[in-house]
Amino acid sequence: MGMVDHNTIPFATEAFGLDLSATYAAVVRAWRSRSGIQYETILTASDQAVSSALPAVAERIQRDTRSSHGVTVGALPVTQGSTRWLTAALSQPAKARRVLPSLLDVHLPFPLESCVYGFLGLQPTDDGQLRALAVVAREAAVSDRLAEMARWNMDPHVLDHEGLACWDYHQQSLPSAEREASIVVYLGQDRTVWAAGYGDRLTHTHATQRALAPHTEDTWHERITRMLRGTFSAAGTPTVHWYWTGPGATDDVLRTAAEERLQRQPIPLTFHMHTEPSTFLARALACRVLNRSPWAWNYRQGTMTHPEMVRRRTVMLRRTAWTGIAAGLCLMAINLGVQRYTQAREQAADAALAEWTRAITGHDHVIRGQEVLLAERALADQQPTWAPLLAAQQPGVLHEWAALLRAGARHELHFDVIRLRPDEIQVRGTAQDWNASETFAQHLEQQGWQVNLQQQDVTDTRRVRFRIDAHRGGTRS
Amino acid sequence: MKNGLRFLIIGALVLLATGLLWTIGTGQAQHAFRQRMDRRLQDLERLQQLRQAQARPLQVRAALEALPQGVPPELNRLLAEYGPDATADVRRRDTVSVGTGWQARRWEVHFDSVDLHALADWLRVLEQQRPPWRLIEGEWHSSDHPAGYARVTLILEGLHQTTP
Numbered sequence A: 001m002g003m004v005d006h007n008t009i010p011f012a013t014e015a016f017g018l019d020l021s022a023t024y025a026a027v028v029r030a031w032r033s034r035s036g037i038q039y040e041t042i043l044t045a046s047d048q049a050v051s052s053a054l055p056a057v058a059e060r061i062q063r064d065t066r067s068s069h070g071v072t073v074g075a076l077p078v079t080q081g082s083t084r085w086l087t088a089a090l091s092q093p094a095k096a097r098r099v100l101p102s103l104l105d106v107h108l109p110f111p112l113e114s115c116v117y118g119f120l121g122l123q124p125t126d127d128g129q130l131r132a133l134a135v136v137a138r139e140a141a142v143s144d145r146l147a148e149m150a151r152w153n154m155d156p157h158v159l160d161h162e163g164l165a166c167w168d169y170h171q172q173s174l175p176s177a178e179r180e181a182s183i184v185v186y187l188g189q190d191r192t193v194w195a196a197g198y199g200d201r202l203t204h205t206h207a208t209q210r211a212l213a214p215h216t217e218d219t220w221h222e223r224i225t226r227m228l229r230g231t232f233s234a235a236g237t238p239t240v241h242w243y244w245t246g247p248g249a250t251d252d253v254l255r256t257a258a259e260e261r262l263q264r265q266p267i268p269l270t271f272h273m274h275t276e277p278s279t280f281l282a283r284a285l286a287c288r289v290l291n292r293s294p295w296a297w298n299y300r301q302g303t304m305t306h307p308e309m310v311r312r313r314t315v316m317l318r319r320t321a322w323t324g325i326a327a328g329l330c331l332m333a334i335n336l337g338v339q340r341y342t343q344a345r346e347q348a349a350d351a352a353l354a355e356w357t358r359a360i361t362g363h364d365h366v367i368r369g370q371e372v373l374l375a376e377r378a379l380a381d382q383q384p385t386w387a388p389l390l391a392a393q394q395p396g397v398l399h400e401w402a403a404l405l406r407a408g409a410r411h412e413l414h415f416d417v418i419r420l421r422p423d424e425i426q427v428r429g430t431a432q433d434w435n436a437s438e439t440f441a442q443h444l445e446q447q448g449w450q451v452n453l454q455q456q457d458v459t460d461t462r463r464v465r466f467r468i469d470a471h472r473g474g475t476r477s
Numbered sequence B: 001m002k003n004g005l006r007f008l009i010i011g012a013l014v015l016l017a018t019g020l021l022w023t024i025g026t027g028q029a030q031h032a033f034r035q036r037m038d039r040r041l042q043d044l045e046r047l048q049q050l051r052q053a054q055a056r057p058l059q060v061r062a063a064l065e066a067l068p069q070g071v072p073p074e075l076n077r078l079l080a081e082y083g084p085d086a087t088a089d090v091r092r093r094d095t096v097s098v099g100t101g102w103q104a105r106r107w108e109v110h111f112d113s114v115d116l117h118a119l120a121d122w123l124r125v126l127e128q129q130r131p132p133w134r135l136i137e138g139e140w141h142s143s144d145h146p147a148g149y150a151r152v153t154l155i156l157e158g159l160h161q162t163t164p
Helices: A048-067 A093-107 A139-150 A162-173 A217-235 A252-262 A277-290 A307-361 A371-393 A398-410 A434-446 B003-065 B075-082 B116-127
Strands: A014-020 A024-033 A036-046 A070-076 A081-088 A115-124 A130-138 A158-161 A181-187 A192-198 A201-208 A240-245 A269-273 A414-421 A424-431 A450-458 A463-471 B088-097 B102-115 B133-141 B149-161
Touching: A014 A048, A014 A277, A024 A048, A024 A277, A036 A048, A036 A277, A048 A070, A070 A139, A070 A162, A070 A277, A081 A093, A081 A162, A081 A201, A093 A115, A093 A130, A115 A139, A130 A139, A139 A158, A158 A162, A158 A277, A162 A181, A162 A192, A162 A201, A162 A240, A162 A277, A181 A217, A181 A277, A192 A217, A201 A217, A217 A252, A240 A252, A240 A277, A252 A269, A307 A371, A307 B003, A371 B003, A371 B102, A371 B149, A398 A414, A398 A424, A398 A434, A398 B116, A398 B133, A424 A434, A434 A450, A434 A463, B003 B149, B075 B088, B075 B102, B075 B116, B102 B116, B116 B133, B116 B149
Parallel strands: A014 A070, A070 A158, A181 A240, A240 A269
Antiparallel strands: A014 A024, A024 A036, A081 A130, A115 A130, A181 A192, A192 A201, A414 A424, A414 B133, A424 A463, A450 A463, B088 B102, B102 B149, B133 B149
């Protein structure tokens, strides 16, 4: 056996908590709802009624759990199991997990190999070490308990630890304040279970195979006083909150007498009682499985695992595997589709490129990836023959000449020489003044010409001689 | 765990891993694919631009070929009918091929002294011919001439169809 494996705590939507002993039986059905976990008490029976009532209940439970994700949860008495906090002087959880069994082995009076054990709540301590709560029981004790329950036609899927269940459910129902000392006392018909701790941390679980009854009172008080001193006195606890649960707690006379006598011992106690104490343990057992508490525990591990759990796990694994196969195949199909789609798009794009290139170049042979280059080369080759053809559609220089003459008349210029080419103008002449030829030059600049103006005064005519050389870029012929 | 279930799980893991790896590969390939497609689209756009540039001269040529005659009217005839009242010296210059079946023929026309208004009117008549005559160069010297007159040298170009 090994560390707690949550696979042994099955997923369940419905759980039957079984608080069973020879003299008392409480069976609670619990299920999830939107408002939380709901409970239904199926059976509470004492003494002779237990053996007569259980077969019918067992039949119903078997029927319900077979048809749904239901589980049955029983408990191993605390007297048959043990819990103990262990500290490993290691900071790495993986290493600590390997060391913890050896640490546990030291504390056991029987070989670890003959035990079912696990470690819950592995957590770092203030000084950097790791601690965990060891839960252990002899395999024989577990087998005996299973055999005992089988006599009542009960075969629980989960076999929990009574003390852990009481403490865990108590913390879920009435969470303790930090550092608050509390003790949950399950008062059974044939046993008493204590789970004590500070805040939400369980420190000790104890049990006695004695119920609180008038003829056992002295022994019971002696035992409980010893346990209280061992658990709380050393810590100097001011007040311990005492929570009664279990079927015995419903006996007001016995409980009040016990409280009065307990008040006489030195540790101050405040007494409380859980609601519906007689089904407390049954509810605790069912609740822990349904909400998959981190402190949940199942003694049925390894070869003692319930066959139904093995079957469900196999079914679950098979379903998961088929889901994985389906998902893998879906992914492959999608990828194949995407690949085909991208290939088709690329081919379509290549075909379009080739078609455009063929249309431009006039050649059938198109080198893939060279389409633009081929087309540009073809166009460059065709360009010289096109230029005159395109130029033939352009207006000649006649309009330039007409524009020059109009501008010259506006600025009262007299032209001696005009030379016109598509990209070049040369004008020589005379103007009334410097401003007139400059304005004419600016007019040409506004038309996009780069103008070079030269002017010179001529004294005999009192006019200004000018020369304009203008040109602009372009390839018009 | 039975062997069958073990093989099933191993098979599922292998298929799932293959699917996931393939998906990762496809995801990475998609990036390269998008880049290739972007490049192709850019190329396609460029080819369309080039095709448009190529289409323009083809349209021009088609328009020219649609004309009832493939040569412009003779310059001497136009000069005699619409030209200015001046002596002109008309000489043929160079010829440039402008694609299959067409030539641009250039002519030089020289006037020693010509009325510029009449010359401008004649040039406008030339431009209205189909195919048109086009003035591509000109030189005007007006000094030593009466107002409105000048010595003019013109280079005219006309498109001629060489094959029917």
